[in-house]
Amino acid sequence: MMNKEIEQLIASNLNRRSFLLKASLGLGSVALGSLLAGQDVLTPQTNTIAGPHGITGMPDIPARTKRVVYLFQSGGPSQFETFDYKPLLEKMHGQDLPDSVRKGQRLTGMSAQQSALPLVGSSFQFAQRGQSGAWVSELMPFTGAVADDLCFIKSMYTEQINHDPALTFMQTGNQLAGRPSMGSWVHYGLGSDNDNLPAFIVLVSNNAPKDQPLYARLWGNGFLPSKYQGVQFRSGADPVLYLNNPKGYEAADRREMLDALNALNQSQLESFGDPGIGNRVAQYEMAFRMQASIPEINDMSDEPDWVFDLYGSDSRIPGTYAANCLLARRLLEKNVKFVQLYHQGWDNHGNLPSALTQQCKATDQASAALVKDLKQRGLLDDTLVIWGGEFGRTNYSQGKLTKDDYGRDHHPRCFTMWMAGGGVRPGLTYGETDDFGYNIAKNPVHVHDFQATLLYLMGVDHEKLTYEAEGRRYRLTDVEGRIVKGIIA
Template sequence: MNNIDRINDHLNRREFLRKSGMGLGALALGSLLNPTSASAISGGSSRGGILGSPHFTPKAKRVIYLFQSGGPSQFETFDYKPLLEKMNGEELPESVRKGQRLTGMSAGQSSLPLAGSQFKFARHGQSGQWVSELMPYTAQIVDDLCFIKSMHTEAINHDPAITFFQTGSQQPGRPSIGAWLSYGLGSDNENLPEFIVLVSKNAGGQPLYARLWGNAFLPSQHQGVQFRSGKDPVLFLNDPNGFHHKDRAQMLDYLNQLNRLQHDTYGDPEILSRIAQYEMAYRMQTSVPEVTDLSNEPDWVYDLYGPDSRIPGTYAANCLLARRLIERDVKFVQLYHQGWDQHLNLPGGIQNQCRNTDQASAALVQDLKQRGLLEDTLVVWGGEFGRTNYSQGKLTKTNYGRDHHPRCFTMWMAGGGVKPGFSYGETDEFGYNIVKDPVHVYDFLATMLHLLGIDHERLTFKHQGRRYRLTDVEGHLVKSIIA
């Protein structure tokens, strides 16, 4: 008799009946409170999604989300407004602002002087998309991109705005996009997490929080796993000194038996998540070192992504790593690159940001395309809001800044079933308000889920008496951008 049997044998008849009743009761109650948990408890695959299969045939199988944290200025990148150059230094007309709120950082200014971009724009590609000179590499792939120039949000400050994009709520406590996809669709790779997060090192800017890739009230196995640069891409994954790999296998075997005894007693579905996470961690001991070792990439790939791709943890290296993860069927890869918050000294600051990201972003799209992966991989580029058309602080011939602007901004998407070489939505000639085809954050999220074969109204989770979803009670499919 092994130790596990001894522990189990210590239960006398009365205690066994009492605890079994509690377990069956918890199981029944759990199935009533959350019907989806019953399938997991009854032996459903820990790697399969709750949907079983998509609601309809997906155009995209996986997503790479290049989140540009801080709010990139649309006026220096993709939304060309020559009127601002013509009226540079003149006061923003009240007829354009219409009394809309400002942040506390510019509300006290005595004037709001319009600021034209200091950087030149030109049309590129057969589609004739306007792109700034700051984005020469992105300019080369515009015929693969679908621009949305009419994005808007309610959030005017960083934390709620980023939280909104990543979880569908301005308030913390909701599951992130990747967690929802993991929960709904499961994984196509048994040896890597379905949701992986990469954060550029030493980028500076507004802080990021682990809750942005958290699972909230979904089972914990669906939270994002952050890969770090350096010796240990995943913390606590390697065996301690003096501890053999076989020792860990034996330890996990006994631990799983204990966890299953606990689950049989109490019926808590989170115990199954814990078992799945331990098993995944064991498999990752082999899979993670292999996928994060970029040394076998040929020189032409490094040349494509740029010199920074040879430096672990940079945005370029993370873009290259994202491609490797996608090749191994990871469902959702989230990149975060901070530093786009140029309230002051915008010209110099945004030049550095574009220099650090432009080549790698374009290279990722090109690399996926040449490998036949872009067709069913959705790539998203964008931040949490845009920037004002007026200068925050003093406007000079060589310097200006821009405040937060949630009313309109630009994002782009590529592959995964969106129209290539296409521009959707339009802002007014001042770039302050949307005049055609607005796209709200909820619309963006609903459309992303649709491209993955999910009806956003039907992927739900019951929590505290209410059914939650990524798009809350809103969101409309933007059909015009779908190929």
């Protein structure tokens, strides 16, 4: 279709009725503006237009990290069997949780039905690892081997006690669906460092128990423009859905189609000024470039055997947690800004010793390998690695209680995460819980504090990274959040 025909098509939408409507609204706006001259009560806050390298003025803090990889362990890993060693629980095994420790704090509906809350010690051995002396369970031997590169935060807490709101809160800064995810905020604020790959990429393990569901809204753009949403990579013939050309189409055919579509969109943009049109054009063009970049990034044939050995045998099986960790390293090498891995199966209400053993076997080696691999390639200093879930587990048993068979309920009051690289202090254990592991004893870190610190490490003031929607300005940390300076190198 010729440009003149396109312009005629656009112009045909400007009929007499739409002209009169727009003219009347315009005159009304002028009149209202004259009445309110000098007053700013109705002056709207306009959103900053983000270019390829983020919004104007970002970064405004010296950046300590350029990239983030977030190894999200969905379901709530038990800190008592992994990193928060509590010998008192072994001594008091089977005794009821003292009221003086619980202090009337709310329980889930599952625990509230129990007549007693029997304390349970871990059935696994702990040892201090590395020069830092961090306590690490025997379930995590590979993580223990890199303990001196890690910063453990044992005093994380949230207000959300159930999975969906807690998971949504951790990923978006609010327990209700509809807000942009962390990766979307980072993309909006800082833009992209690779024109041929999305700035925000999501990987979901295919070898994890599906105990709690994951939703695409967890990596969605919310009210931000659609080009900032996370792009999920899948294992199989089509890593990105709907990216490949239809049968019989070649790259030249796709280019010709996009050129015609872009001309039509450009004319519409000039006529209506709708910013959503530009976002669609940007997504079309990114998809076209990804047709060449995605097969290259997913082709592991150039990886030597020692790399697969480092990540474990599962790394040769596409879509597994280990393979996704290796793929994450390849994406980070290409300067993808934010890579998020999800691994389900940590919701261990029963049969915890057996289930947790399998979870750690599937994830421990690859998590540690990613840290080692980034370090040996000189990427760890400016890449932030994060490991953790949406909350922790209770110090008491849910249901059956024996030394080899017990479960733990949800516990938002305190849980453990770790970070590595990207400007955090290595070999540090930050924060403490009480001897029962039920309450925080020192240096509490709220979810919004964690989010504010992540943005700070990337060179962004979390209070300035805002976007106006629905009549107010929003940010990832809402109206809270402080920078946890004690973990910053």
